[in-house]
Amino acid sequence: MTNSSKYDNLTLEEGVLAVFSDCLTLFRKALVCDTMEEKVNYVCLVCGYVHEGSLDSEPEDYVCPVCGVGKDSFEKQ
């Protein structure tokens, strides 16, 4: 019974690089997941316009591009 893996045919150096590369990929995926979870949408309560992302990054005088109401009229989705 062999404990074969995709790394079997690689030299030690190549194996290390392959494992490192896989780890990096997993790490990046984890980062993307974190970003996705933090992503929120704000919906205009007046016209239903959806602002993608937090309104915190918008200026204080940000208004809905459709109906012109301020941030106060947006609700986190």
Ligand SMILES: [Zn+2]
């Ligand atoms: Zn609106």
